[in-house]
Amino acid sequence: MANAPVLGACLCGEVRFEIDVPTLFCAHCHCSMCRRSHGAGYVTWIGVPFERFRMLAGEERLVRYRSSEHGTRSFCGRCGSSLFCESTLHPDYVDVVLANLDGAVEALPQAHFYFDDRAPWVAIADDLPRFGGKTGTEPL
Numbered sequence: 592m593a594n595a596p597v598l599g600a601c602l603c604g605e606v607r608f609e610i611d612v613p614t615l616f617c618a619h620c621h622c623s624m625c626r627r628s629h630g631a632g633y634v635t636w637i638g639v640p641f642e643r644f645r646m647l648a649g650e651e652r653l654v655r656y657r658s659s660e661h662g663t664r665s666f667c668g669r670c671g672s673s674l675f676c677e678s679t680l681h682p683d684y685v686d687v688v689l690a691n692l693d694g695a696v697e698a699l700p701q702a703h704f705y706f707d708d709r710a711p712w713v714a715i716a717d718d719l720p721r722f723g724g725k726t727g728t729e730p731l
């Protein structure tokens with residue numbers, strides 16, 4: 592039997608979407624762009640193939656910001672919730688902010704990316720593998 596879709600939304604609730612599990616990955620990103628765009632120490636993302644991702648409402652509220660040569664981040668134009676990141680480096684899937692989902696996904700965080708760029712005040716006590724370097728995914 593197929594799993595039920597997992598719903599997600601922005602803070603104000605105007606942007607709503609759903610995803611089907613399984614996801615491709617779940618990881619914490621410590622890069623400076625994630626930190627600034629979310630106002631957070633790091634951001635936890637899941638990778639969702641586009642065919643398992645559906646907008647339900649509020650697509651016209653989405654503001655798209657080209658944050659790098661290959662990346663476009665989108666957020667709710669009403670409440671500011673940062674929602675998705677698309678990249679031409681991985682055209683088959685969209686990064687979705689785990690914290691905006693209403694339900695659980697099957698996968699817990701598996702890794703830290705851009706760990707060598709992390710904020711100096713963030714203390715990490717887990718045993719997850721830590722990656723960094725130019726791509727953020729190279730072994731440290």
Ligand SMILES: [Zn+2]
Pocket residue numbers: 601602603604605606667668669670671672
């Ligand atoms: Zn909103």
Ligand SMILES: [Zn+2]
Pocket residue numbers: 620621622623624625626705
């Ligand atoms: Zn990042």
